[in-house]
């Protein structure tokens with residue numbers, strides 16, 4: 393094979409790609425003007441998911457779909473930023489998994505705004521200081537992030553997107569493993585490493601804090617402190633990694649939600665998910681009727697989670713995810729039935745059912 397001949401062909405293709413990327417980016421100006429006239433937001437997750445679905449259909453390989461999605465994620469990030477750089481609040485400080493989820497969703501071309509606690513993320517968006525917020529909502533090993541659920545029940549913001557991130561935890565410390573007396577981290581991270589901690593640090597005190605990166609930042613405060621966090625946080629704050637992959641399950645994944653002031657439109661093609669919360673009347677069969685409102689129409693309920701309402705003792709809220717968009721006729725019909733069995737029904741958002 394003549395190497396120079398192949399490289400000449402690659403150079404031709406690169407010229408075409410660069411020309412097309414600039415042509416695509418130039419259109420961002422027109423899109424921005426058209427959307428401003430129509431009162432539409434810069435970030436439209438439903439349109440982005442439609443693009444990714446089209447690309448997947450066009451893609452005949454060898455490029456893998458996940459790789460194509462990552463490449464186009466950055467192309468779209470630049471296009472959005474050409475309209476205006478979005479301000480993204482997230483559970484900080486820098487180098488948390490939530491920051492990594494924000495970059496996975498929005499690409500690099502964003503203004504990141506680390507917040508100390510989950511409620512601060514909601515507040516930053518509610519006050520208009522941030523365009524969107526990113527929060528952890530559940531983990532495949534540890535279950536729901538309860539603070540996020542409670543905030544979703546209270547806020548007027550809507551869920552507009554979801555992001556899944558594989559989570560690999562590390563034990564980080566300035567002291568050797570045998571000197572560790574305290575392990576600090578977010579409650580969820582401690583739960584996800586419960587068996588490892590029981591085996592390797594059975595005598596160490598476990599201390600919950602606001603985030604994994606915060607735990608790393610504090611881990612030098614006194615002798616014997618360690619933190620559980622991602623390797624990125626250890627690097628960012630210059631703390632040595634003592635052990636990697638300490639999460640109890642290798643398939644450990646956290647789901648994050650993007651919240652914003654404006655609901656997301658339909659992706660279509662069955663590509664939407666809807667989250668809602670309801671409280672049931674105190675009568676026999678109320679919960680069964682609530683679930684049947686969906687199952688009787690063949691609507692797939694992918695999650696149900698009960699949580700104290702924090703309004704009255706032993707009064708529960710039920711958080712539900714279903715496949716479909718809130719504006720779908722079938723979902724609307726199910727919600728109408730739901731309202732017969734429930735005192736409260738609140739739409740939390742509809743968004744692309746990305747994997």
Ligand SMILES: O=C(O)C(=O)C[C@]1(C(=O)O)C=C[C@@H](O)C=C1
Nearest residue numbers: 423434435436439440468471472
């Ligand atoms: O089509 C739009 O609404 C655009 O702003 C363009 C674009 C893109 O790069 O394709 C960018 C941001 C949106 O979230 C959706 C798509």
